[in-house]
Amino acid sequence: MGLPVRKSKVTAPPPACPLTESLALLRGAWAPNVIWYLSAEPRRFGELRHDIPRISARVLSARLRELESRGLVTRRVLDTSPPSAEYALTPLGRELLPAIEALAHVGRKLIDQWELGRQAPRAARVRRVA
Amino acid sequence: MGLPVRKSKVTAPPPACPLTESLALLRGAWAPNVIWYLSAEPRRFGELRHDIPRISARVLSARLRELESRGLVTRRVLDTSPPSAEYALTPLGRELLPAIEALAHVGRKLIDQWELGRQAPRAARVRRVA
DNA sequence: CAGTATCCTGCTCGATACTG
DNA sequence: CAGTATCGAGCAGGATACTG
Numbered sequence: 001m002g003l004p005v006r007k008s009k010v011t012a013p014p015p016a017c018p019l020t021e022s023l024a025l026l027r028g029a030w031a032p033n034v035i036w037y038l039s040a041e042p043r044r045f046g047e048l049r050h051d052i053p054r055i056s057a058r059v060l061s062a063r064l065r066e067l068e069s070r071g072l073v074t075r076r077v078l079d080t081s082p083p084s085a086e087y088a089l090t091p092l093g094r095e096l097l098p099a100i101e102a103l104a105h106v107g108r109k110l111i112d113q114w115e116l117g118r119q120a121p122r123a124a125r126v127r128r129v130a
Numbered sequence: 131m132g133l134p135v136r137k138s139k140v141t142a143p144p145p146a147c148p149l150t151e152s153l154a155l156l157r158g159a160w161a162p163n164v165i166w167y168l169s170a171e172p173r174r175f176g177e178l179r180h181d182i183p184r185i186s187a188r189v190l191s192a193r194l195r196e197l198e199s200r201g202l203v204t205r206r207v208l209d210t211s212p213p214s215a216e217y218a219l220t221p222l223g224r225e226l227l228p229a230i231e232a233l234a235h236v237g238r239k240l241i242d243q244w245e246l247g248r249q250a251p252r253a254a255r256v257r258r259v260a
Numbered sequence: 261c262a263g264t265a266t267c268c269t270g271c272t273c274g275a276t277a278c279t280g
Numbered sequence: 281c282a283g284t285a286t287c288g289a290g291c292a293g294g295a296t297a298c299t300g
Contacts, residue, residue, distance in 0.1 A: 017163075018233075022240060044281085071243060098232050188293075
């Protein structure tokens with residue numbers, strides 16, 4: 001059975017499950033965003049923080065390191081005057097993109113459906129966004 | 131209480147993001163499994179509990195209700211002697227399957243890679259994937 | 261069998277402060 | 281700029297007990 005000592009009881013549903021494995025990676029609801037913003041081009045720590053405004057440095061750092069330890073992201077330190085680091089997706093990391101896109105696709109539908117269902121159960125015409 | 135009220139600060143990254151939307155659904159690391167086990171055929175509450183041994187009734191119930199409220203799952207009460215209920219995926223719910231499969235696919239690779247990295251640490255550096 | 265209520269654990273997150 | 285340490289808060293989840 002695979003997975004080593006997966007955290008604790010919580011966040012550790014079925015053992016050795018591929019699905020759980022990648023899900024654990026997308027954990028925290030931030031990792032997918034990190035991967036997403038990294039997909040276009042390599043980005044620096046600060047840029048990612050800017051891309052994902054509400055993420056804290058603590059969490060971004062943690063996710064990045066986790067992603068790196070799993071071989072999904074690479075970290076390259078540039079020795080510029082103010083030290084900077086550049087993160088990029090590895091080929092394996094890129095394989096997560098289709099899944100993320102598929103998720104986003106359904107998410108889009110869920111949003112549409114939700115909006116439809118709440119404002120016009122019979123004739124949805126007006127689309128008011130909060 | 132749809133999903134407009136974005137829980138709290140935690141678990142509420144970017145606003146109105148499709149990705150976040152579906153991710154919120156897969157939240158808890160259990161929902162995907164529920165969907166997965168429901169994909170083959172409709173199942174009853176107890177069967178799902180059996181399929182996913184470590185899930186508690188409380189959580190399974192919560193997930194099922196959430197999935198139902200989002201229109202991803204239907205619930206049908208059968209009036210048998212001991213009352214039973216049957217859950218099934220809706221067409222929309224089925225649209226989540228490709229995403230889940232994509233996730234599982236990458237998960238599989240992650241596990242393989244991890245196992246490789248642990249049993250052949252010195253022989254083969256696992257830097258490059260594939 | 262199906263499902264809910266209560267209690268308790270602990271993980272993840274954000275804010276803040278600090279180091280290299 | 282990049283990243284870590286500490287602190288407190290909130291939510292998910294397990295276990296158990298109980299109802300229909």
